[in-house]
Amino acid sequence: MRCKIPRPQTWHAALALAGLACVLASPAGVLADEQGEFVGSETCLECHEDVAATYGRSVHGKLRPYQYTGQAEGCESCHGPGGLHADSNEPADIFVPTTDLGHDGVAACLDCHKTGHTRDWDTSVHAVSDVACLSCHQMHGDGTRPALLADTEEKVCFSCHLDTAAKFRLPSHHPLREGFMTCSSCHGVHGDPFQGIAVGEPTREACLECHAEHAGPFVFEHSPVQEDCAICHDVHGTVANSLLRQNEPFLCLQCHQPHFHSILAGYEGDYSPPQGAIDQDWGYNGLSGTSQHDSMKRVMLTKCTQCHQSVHGTDLPSQSITGQGRALNR
């Protein structure tokens, strides 16, 4: 059974849109009230002692009268009039939001939670996927969890997002399972216009909440950083270090060619700067190395960021004029 809880007709601000409303209004939009009269929470709690024990301890049990937006307070503010149910004791005679009802199950919640974090709920990805408030929140739990969550936030999210949970077990991951952040540290689970994270802004801004050192705006940019951090990073977990989707140099080589030095053959043997360089004190004194046939490839095709350290952007030009200072290695 579904019902729409009656509430004051406050149309004055909507009159300007009345024409649109007339066009879009549906006669099936609201079901008639079939639950009898309001009887007050005391009547409900006479039978529902289990709920009474915890309801008073929850934030809902401590609302002040002016915080209710409908005609009723207490239990009936969500469940609708309890008169018929109180008389019949039939569960079907009272509105009980369940996850099965999809969006219908959240209407009672949204009557009050129409602003703040939940303002954009009804157009959120979760809402479109028929996730209901009760999928994550437990109104009649013991009231001890923040935001009346049914379990820890991690467990609530991972009960559906099992594949994401697995990714957090990969060698490189954000410290979620260690308890130092939560899913909502990044995700606006109740929706926002960008379906992203930082309210009102693109997803990149969510990353910059904690990684503001990459915000710039820089003189020398790396365009994927401006485009989407997820081009290079899979933020839930990866095999490669630094949450890179693939290990270097493969990731880089999808958009760049390797240095031409990578096709050079290597000399096999020990080497050190020639005497001329030492005599002229070029700054390489004391250095030495051992080269193998594939050493040039080991240098150029292992980890691009050994030299291109400032891949997120920098204001400092690199050394080469022909590179126009854009090599991102300072």
Next chain:
Amino acid sequence: MFFVNANLTATDKLDFFVEGVIAMSQGSFTPFNLPEPEGIPADVHISPDHAGASKGAYDFSGIGDYSDLDYNQLEGTLGANYKLDKRAKLYASVNLLDLQDDQPYVYGDLTGSIITYAAGMTVGF
């Protein structure tokens, strides 16, 4: 990746729990060879001492040796709780983090392990 969680209530006062994850993860580059260029383009200037010789080495088959990743990771916790009464219990646990690096990368061999022992008392009120 394999997970296991188990809880065993041995007696009314004693219970055990175990949690374990084994994760095997690889990142690999398919080896490849590039063909030798078919003659040096006429417009390419080659230093006189190398005239006519390709300076290239086009065998990239070893690339996996220095850029592939291969980790085997084990995370496990074994613990027990002993109820002293309705409100109080003792707990003890051991946690193991172990990573085997079978394909050392530029950070060297990242093989390492951490073991942590913990014990204490929880009181409910």
Next chain:
Amino acid sequence: MTANAKEMTMRKHTRFLGAVVLLLCWAATGLAGDDESFTEGSASVGAHYGDFNDMPDRVGEYVNLDGLSDLTADFVLDLVGGNTDTLYRVYLAYTDAATNGFEFGLDNPGLVSVDFGYSSFVHNLDDDLLTNLQAREGVPQPDGTFNPGGKQIYHTDNDPLRRYWVEYERFHGEVKVDLPFLENGVVRLGYDDQHKQGYKQRMTIDHCAFCHVEGNTVRVDQRTKKWLASVEGTVGAVSANYDFARTDFADLGGENLHRWKNANHPVNGTAGAEFASRLLFEDVTLPYADGADNEKLTHNAGLKIDLKRAGSLKGSYTHATRENLKTQVKSKFDAYAIGYAKRLNKDMRLTARFLAYETKVDDYFVNLPNFRADVPGANNLDFDWNRISSANRKVYQGDLNLGWRVGKGRHLKVSWRRQTIDRDAMTQSQTTYQFTGLADNEIAAYMPSEAYANETVINRLKLRYDARLGLKGKYNLAYAYTSVDKPFMNPTAMCEESLAGTPSAHVDTGPIGRLYYYQRARYGNGTNQPNQAHKVTARGSYQLSPRTSVSGYLTWAKDKNDEMNLYEFQRDMLTPGVNVWTAPSDRLLFTLGWAYNKVESNANLCPPFFDG
């Protein structure tokens, strides 16, 4: 930071935490005292010690390894309570001096609520050994042997086997005041303070005469402070909000300096000026790893109208600016969003969203010295360029979703998204030289196609079906197809054009008389973004018996980009997983899981011919 300094910081944190505990306990006890007062929760007091072997930084990326081998006290306090009007919550966890935190919440519904918290943890960072960076060119000889060549690569780790880490601290607080005279009337004030301290490795590279990469220890001291203020409320059918945020990021780590060596030709070392004239700097001490302090201001205003039977309509406007305080480069962001939701009938629900935003970053003119200036016979080419930000864009996005209850417990969803991204410059990876004396069409050969580079159009269709399997199970199936016209890519990523007849080559008329080229035009596209993507997901759970249930998922995705000019990019992903929960007896519970994730993709490797 030395170990002692780190311990001092931690002791400071510990004292702070101790003071907070006392304050919270005092605050909590002050709330007791009426008939409805209650307090419940738990407290754990214990100790731990541990040990590690080999290289623990990777497996213990977020474990504080300092003092791990010492017996350390730890405790957790988890407390909720309240009285007639007020609720409070205290959560406090102390593992060690660098790994701890608390959350405190006090809520007097209808009047005021206060939340604040603190957390601290250690992030261990990598130490790159750099050992792959040693090579010397081998010059092939007619007999198949290799003589030592002039190009040499060296590395030096100036702080070998150093353990790098960052201690991350965050404090956040929010005060919410309810306005009794206004429905949903709330004023919020918030503060967020992040502080990262520690040390990381940063490399510097000298590449003339020889390539020399050095690993250096750089101090990390970054602070991000954020202030928030917002007000919201409802009048009749209209709800409105305004949010303001100011974020200041400061890099307090100090200047990092490196001495760049003299530039000398690796083979013809006497021609020092020859290499120096190709470089912006040499034989000079300059900063590197320089953080950019920045300041961001954000304004967001929103309106939501409850149209009753006609649904709900909302809109918002966001204006944000960010300034790099070192270069004074500014970015500006403006966004408009509209959303609409309506139940069409008792079984169908429609939502629609439209979003338009523009990001604009100041252009920046990069003034460079001429190439090989003052070298006899050189052409002194001017490499100045105007940096047009790849962040610059106008984006328009529309979403349409239809939810249809096709039967009891069965739902079908159809979603469609269209997004256009119109950029000023997708990438500036190709040359932007100010060629002197060249015709426009010759210059154009070096520039990415304007038409290609700038506009991406994305269309995505998604179908999802949810159903119940009686009373014991449920499942959903989803399919999404995404078509992208000109996805983000580097259009001139690889494969260099011939030098013949191109303006990027110059035969020196001076004493050396060699050919120089600058950056040859490249024509090959490169990306890891598809122009077509298929994704199928299946997810389900079923209760096999009262004591056993199973859940599983499968994601299969196939991406490809067949619009590139050299090769077809492909990416295949397969991600299945199964979880089984079983309780063989009242005393034994098991959860077993298996997860698999495979991603395979290709790239086109196109190394340039070496003729140097």
